[in-house]
Every structure is written in C-alpha cells, then in structure tokens.
Amino acid sequence: MDVFLQTLVAGILKGGLYALIGIGMTLIMGVMGIINLAHGQLMMVAMYITYVLHLAGVDPYISLFVAMPALFLLGCLIQRFLLNPLLKVDTILPENQVLMTVGIGMVLTEIIRFIFKSDYKSVSTGYSNATFFLGNISFSIALGISFIIAIAFTVAMFFFLIKTDIGRSIRATAQDKDAAVLMGVNTGRITIITFGLGSGLVAAAGCLLAPVYYVFPDIGGPFTARAFIITILGGLGSTVGAIFGGVTLGLAESFGATYISMDYENIIGMTIFVLVLLFLPGGFKRLTKI
Amino acid sequence: MLKVDAIDVFYGDLQVLWGSSFEVREKEIVVLVGANGAGKSTTLKTISGLLRPKAGTIVFDGVRLDRLPADRIIGHGVVHVPEARRLFREMSVEENMVMGSLAPEARKKRRETLAWVYELFPRMKERRKQAAGTLSGGEQQMCAIGRGLMALPRLLMFDEPSLGLAPILVEDVFNIVKRINKEGVTVLLVEQNVRQTLALCDRAYVLENGSVVLQGTGKELLADPHVKEAYLGL
Ligand SMILES: Nc1ncnc2c1ncn2[C@@H]1O[C@H](COP(=O)(O)OP(=O)(O)O)[C@@H](O)[C@H]1O
Numbered sequence A: 001m002d003v004f005l006q007t008l009v010a011g012i013l014k015g016g017l018y019a020l021i022g023i024g025m026t027l028i029m030g031v032m033g034i035i036n037l038a039h040g041q042l043m044m045v046a047m048y049i050t051y052v053l054h055l056a057g058v059d060p061y062i063s064l065f066v067a068m069p070a071l072f073l074l075g076c077l078i079q080r081f082l083l084n085p086l087l088k089v090d091t092i093l094p095e096n097q098v099l100m101t102v103g104i105g106m107v108l109t110e111i112i113r114f115i116f117k118s119d120y121k122s123v124s125t126g127y128s129n130a131t132f133f134l135g136n137i138s139f140s141i142a143l144g145i146s147f148i149i150a151i152a153f154t155v156a157m158f159f160f161l162i163k164t165d166i167g168r169s170i171r172a173t174a175q176d177k178d179a180a181v182l183m184g185v186n187t188g189r190i191t192i193i194t195f196g197l198g199s200g201l202v203a204a205a206g207c208l209l210a211p212v213y214y215v216f217p218d219i220g221g222p223f224t225a226r227a228f229i230i231t232i233l234g235g236l237g238s239t240v241g242a243i244f245g246g247v248t249l250g251l252a253e254s255f256g257a258t259y260i261s262m263d264y265e266n267i268i269g270m271t272i273f274v275l276v277l278l279f280l281p282g283g284f285k286r287l288t289k290i
Numbered sequence B: 001m002l003k004v005d006a007i008d009v010f011y012g013d014l015q016v017l018w019g020s021s022f023e024v025r026e027k028e029i030v031v032l033v034g035a036n037g038a039g040k041s042t043t044l045k046t047i048s049g050l051l052r053p054k055a056g057t058i059v060f061d062g063v064r065l066d067r068l069p070a071d072r073i074i075g076h077g078v079v080h081v082p083e084a085r086r087l088f089r090e091m092s093v094e095e096n097m098v099m100g101s102l103a104p105e106a107r108k109k110r111r112e113t114l115a116w117v118y119e120l121f122p123r124m125k126e127r128r129k130q131a132a133g134t135l136s137g138g139e140q141q142m143c144a145i146g147r148g149l150m151a152l153p154r155l156l157m158f159d160e161p162s163l164g165l166a167p168i169l170v171e172d173v174f175n176i177v178k179r180i181n182k183e184g185v186t187v188l189l190v191e192q193n194v195r196q197t198l199a200l201c202d203r204a205y206v207l208e209n210g211s212v213v214l215q216g217t218g219k220e221l222l223a224d225p226h227v228k229e230a231y232l233g234l
C-alpha cells in the first residue's frame, strides 16, 4: 500500500511538470496547427542555462527568471524568422513548418553539444535528494516545490488566456483565424507571442526538472516525444486536456517504473500513445472551451 | 463614404471579380444582390482585406483600404459580419462580444457598448455565459451582429445574415438591420433574398458573374424586367 501511494504521489508530481511541457506544445498546436518537434530541445537549452547559472552559484528556482524570458525571446525569434517566412513560400513539401522544427531541434542540440560536449552534467542542490515523510510515504522536496511552481505557472497561464485581450486573441486565432483577422487581431504577431509563450513554459519545466535530472544534449528528443504524447492524449489543442495528458503520462511512467521496470520508462509512454491513437482518437476530448 | 472602383479579384489563377464598381454613401442601406457564386462574399472579403484586388481601388473616407493590412481595417470603422457567422465557437457569447472591441477606440467604450448591445439583443444577455457554438442559428446571427456592433462600426457589412434562418427569423434580422441603420450606421448588405432586401434598401446593385450589371433604387430594381425575370420569378 505504501509503495502504491508513494508511486501515485511521485507520478502526480511529475505529471505537474509534464502538464507545463504539454500546455506549451498545445498552445502552439492550437494556434499554428503544427506539432513543434523542437519542444524538448528548447527545454534542453533552458536546462543548460540553469546549469551555467548553477556553476555561478545561482539556485535553479532563481534561474527560472532568466531562462523563461530568454526562451520566450528565442521562441519569438524562431517563429518570426524561421517559421512565419515558410508560409509565404510555395513548397513541394507538405508540413514544411514541422520539418523546420525538426531542423531547429537538431541545430540546438548540436550547438549545445559543441559548447558543452556530450557529458552528463548535474545541477544538484542541497535539496536535490532531500525528502520529507508524511506517515510512511516520502516525498522528494525538489519535486514538491517544482510541482507547486508548475501549478502556479499553469494557473497564471489560464488567467492570461481568459482575462486578457492578447490571451483571448490567442484562443480566437486558434478557433477561427480569418474571423480573428476581421476582429482586428494581428495573427502574425499572435503566432510569434504564442511560440514565445510555449517556449517560456517548457523552459520553466526545464529549470524545475534540472535539480532532479541529469542534463545532457540529447535529453531534448525524449521530451519532445513526451510533449507530443501529452498533446495527443489531451486531444490536440485543448490546454485543459494537456493537463490531464501530462498527469496521465506522469502516473503511467511512475507506475511502470515501480511495478514493471525502471528501464521501460520511454516504452510505457509510447505504449499509451499507441493505445490512445487506436482506442481514443480524440484524446481526452476538449473538456472545456479553453 | 465607401467607393469601390473597378476591382479585379482572383483566387490563385481564377478571376472572380471583373472590374466591379459601386459606392455606399453615408447613412444609406445599400444591397448587393446576386445568385450563388456571383462574387458577393468575395467582394466583402476584399473590402475587409482578407483578399487583395489585383487591380482597382477601395477608398473609405479618403483611406485606401486595399493598401491596409486586414487587421487594421476594423479600426477605421469598417466592420464585416461574415457569411455563416464565423463565431469563436468555444468562447462564451460575452467573450465573442469582447473580441469585437479590440481596437483602441472600441476598447475604451467596451462596457457602454456591451450594455447597448445587450439592450438590442436581450437574448444575448441571457446567454452571455454560454459557448457560442451551442447557440441556435438565429441566436448565432445575433451574436455575430452584436460582435460587429462592439467595434463601433461606421459601415457595417453583412454577408447573407438571413441564410439558413426560418422565415420569421429572417424578418427579425432585417428589422435589426433597419434599426441599426436608424442609429446612424451605414449598411452594406449582401443577399440572395432579393425581394425582401430590395424593399428595405435605399439603393442596390446586381452582381452577375463578378460584374455589376444593374444599379438603382430598390424600387427601380423591383420594377426592372431583368430583375423580375431572373430574381423574382415573375
Ligand atoms: N476560396 C476559394 N477558392 C477558389 N474559388 C473560390 C473560393 N471562394 C469562392 N470561390 C469561387 O468564387 C466565385 C464567387 O464566390 P463567392 O464570392 O463566394 O460567391 P457568392 O458569395 O456570391 O455566392 C464562385 O465561383 C466560387 O466558386
């Protein structure tokens, strides 16, 4: 029973971070209609920012305030100069924007590898391995704090999407682009802001994961895959769905690691992914208007 | 107020409007009638900037609309209530209304305008929390018109507001158009519903295969032999 509860809590805590990754991907999916296959690589860049700042003695939770704006800016630039121009060219390739994100992901990985080599780095802090007990169940303090911060960002994001004109314009553009243009929405600008926000959110996840994970150049790929799975689970384009998708994946990985084997973490995600595509093609549906 | 002069409009290589010209004067209700596929929607989309004319000009109060980016046109008071409503379906009625008032002037007066729109459409006030996609056809049309009014239009363009509505609702919609016009908003109305719209308008143009072939007051066109034969089935 304790093992079960322990696994459950670990899965939910992880799920909170995955939700943050998934919401960013989902926003981009909703507005631009593309899967951002550089999502995990953007997170990896944020982890290296955290790592460098850590060498300078900065706490990962403080690095958030550097990495998020930096990745927001990087995301905006990518959309403005690499993705939006593709809309104007005739191409023989369908989905050329998606292919571009694949390329961006590779370039980011190789630039980081060039600078930092392929070594595993760790951003270990005093609390990286600290735990506290509630009854017989132990919690990772780092994951607990990360979870709370992830929830705070998620709530802030929803507030932004619902209560501000820019947030509403993002949702409107996702629902009907031409109608949004008629209402005076500069949809080009909205795509840039959206890619920036998606990158900023995944950067937050990167900073929050850094203390409990290793940092290495190829960490992006598996997280792009996770983001993709979460987005599909959530029903492509639903931010609330992405939260459910994130928590589901977190739980599945956690239970898989406990009851099957640590080695199968990635396989479990992919298995759920295939099962959802086969049996629940709409994902967890669009549960709400957001 | 609005002068459309000899515009040619294409979808890719396919030319749809051929040197089409017409004008709308302050405070008028002008209708553009024509069969399905004549190019009515294309005309409105070109005025609101979703399409660009290859030739010709569109001038509104001295401003070349055909040179403005589409998202800047609503700020000049030219507002398009599109065909098939095009509401933001997963947003509430009220959020749809708010989306109509993004331009700086409209934004400042958002609260007052919303109160006015709810007075005009009490039904929309009742439904303000409901997702727009779940409204009935008539309510969706009201929501789309309300969203357009939120922009404080000087020229309001309607694309087939009666489409798909029961006859009794069609009557309602045309009454709303008249009422909005009485409040000082100039109206450009696109319709296939020829008999009713010619009766309510000040002037009308007949569009056939992308060109304006006839123009006159509503009365004149109702009496025109070609209009009678082709559009009124007489
Ligand atoms: N997106 C489009 N791509 C290509 N052709 C189009 C498109 N939209 C409309 N058309 C064509 O342009 C012509 C005029 O269409 P439209 O302006 O919608 O007519 P109306 O509104 O008068 O029914 C039609 O022949 C239609 O098939």
Ligand SMILES: [Mg+2]
Pocket (backbone or CB within 6 Å): B040, B041, B042, B083, B160
């Ligand atoms: Mg039409």
